[in-house]
Amino acid sequence: MTKKLAIISDHIVTPNGVISGCLIVKDGKITEIDEFLPGDFDGEIEMAKDLFIMPGLIDPHVHINEPGRTQWEGFETATTAAAASGITLLVDMPLNSSPVTTNVTNFKLKLEAAKDKLNVNVGFWGGVIPGNRNELDDLLKSGVLGLKAFLTHSGIDDFPNTEKADLKNALQIIKKYNRPLLVHCELTEDHPGIAEHKNNPNDYMSYLRSRPKEWENKAIAMMIDLCRETEAHVHIVHLSSAEALPMIAEAKAEGLNLTVETAQHYLTLNAEDIPNGETIYKCAPPIRERENNNKLWDALKSGLIDFVATDHSPAPPDLKEISSGDLSKAWGGIAGLQFALCSLWTEAKRRNFSVEDIAKWLSASPADFLGLSNKGKLENGADADFFIWDPNGTTTFSSEEIHHRHKVSPYSGKPFAGKVHKTFINGELIYENNKLINANKGTVLLGNF
Ligand SMILES: [Zn+2]
Known part of the structure; x- marks a missing residue:
């Protein structure tokens, strides 16, 4: 089954600058980044509006x-x-x-x-x-x-x-x-x-x-x-x-x-x-x-x-x-x-x-x-690994909100700029509002690719 998703945002961070438009994902790949959502798009649509989409x-x-x-x-x-x-x-x-x-x-x-x-x-x-x-x-x-x-x-x-x-x-x-x-x-x-x-x-x-x-x-x-x-x-x-x-x-x-x-x-x-x-x-x-x-x-x-x-x-x-x-x-x-x-x-x-x-x-x-040409940027054909965040938001991870095995860290409890809303791996939403919602979606990357 092919899964299609379009995310609409005013701030898609591409190698050619930050653009307003939509990012379309199909079968774990970015298939299109465009100014407008195609009229015949028949997949799921997510509105990220003011939020930024980053690789x-x-x-x-x-x-x-x-x-x-x-x-x-x-x-x-x-x-x-x-x-x-x-x-x-x-x-x-x-x-x-x-x-x-x-x-x-x-x-x-x-x-x-x-x-x-x-x-x-x-x-x-x-x-x-x-x-x-x-x-x-x-x-x-x-x-x-x-x-x-x-x-x-x-x-x-x-x-x-x-x-x-x-x-x-x-x-x-x-x-x-x-x-x-x-x-x-x-x-x-x-x-x-x-x-x-x-x-x-x-x-x-x-x-x-x-x-x-x-x-x-x-x-x-x-x-x-x-x-x-x-x-x-x-x-x-x-x-x-x-x-x-x-x-x-x-x-x-x-x-x-x-x-x-x-x-x-x-x-x-x-x-x-x-x-x-x-x-x-x-x-x-x-x-x-x-x-x-x-x-x-x-x-x-x-x-x-x-x-x-x-x-x-x-x-x-x-x-x-x-x-x-x-x-x-x-x-x-x-x-x-x-x-x-x-x-x-x-x-x-x-x-x-x-x-x-x-x-x-x-x-x-x-x-x-x-040496990964299909990762690290939002462009057509790249792997759909990206996240949606608000660089103008704020984040404070209290020790209960830290997912590391041990909570001791110089950063614990301190206020920081920017807030991650959602993280996508291989085109699938895995993390939302400081919670893992879709486990075990990561893959092993071997060097003989
Ligand atoms: Zn080291």
Whole structure:
């Protein structure tokens, strides 16, 4: 049976600007975007009038942690939270599930665990760790969208960090598949700030000084060298140090196959405002000073930073050391998936950016990065993944309204600009007024498409 739906709106956000008209969906695809509803249209009609229709958001950096650490986060909870933020596709990291996604056997366990639990579309990254070079071809052939590696301790011992030689080897392999290698760029070195932080474990500024910009800068310089040497696609995840921007600019000007993401928390939160002992703000690299973060905004505006991804990485409250406030012991990771849109939009709006900028940073650019020509934009023939929202509305998610497994988040209870009304996956309405109304409509996106 063919299902037809027309949505009429004054604000359809297309690659050619915001237009007034109707968007027609049939069999999970956008078949038409037009100024007027055709007179012979015989499907369902939805009036969105003043509301905006936007391409579904894509978050390429999410730690779902299932199987094995499902008590931290799981497919059902994460994909419901995603739908609440207008996210229609997310890509799961190879850690912190157990086992980690570093070979095909483990990837199959991951796919099995995801079965019947996906409320939005989900893809997967594989992992590079010391010693798994012989697994990488098979992992890529089995459908992971690319590979992820660390240059510093990942936070869990079953995903050890790689050395330069491992990365060079991984880049030579991944180049054949035209897929990216995602790298957590911090090169850890001993320095006096580490001891200082141990003596002041609840002090945010001492935590910040313990993970200096130089760690990121050195790691990024190394990855740029490897990118040049191998001509493979290197992707820098969650850039925090603005000091690395000039070398990224040079590398891009040189034509290297280099892309960069930053995260909402580096753009919307500043070290100066973080109270001591508030471990919900702990992540690595750390949230830095306002002056640094303003430069990240400039780089996002100029296109030097390609897109924004949440790096949603929650943990149970005891591992977050919520009661002790000990930043040296707390799990490093911010729970932000459900706030992906509202947190970024609030700050973007304050800085006079538009909904079209949001569509670029959270949808079109991540789709380009993933090589998906049928997602990330509202146009004829594209997948009907989109959401209806009011950028002039407001959102406050109290802890009961947060769909993450754990409700601890720096964004909980805070008022934000913009309100998501409805989210559609593959042409079907799945989420309405902060409730999942149509479960399990997400599909697995494999790389061998
Ligand atoms: Zn991450």
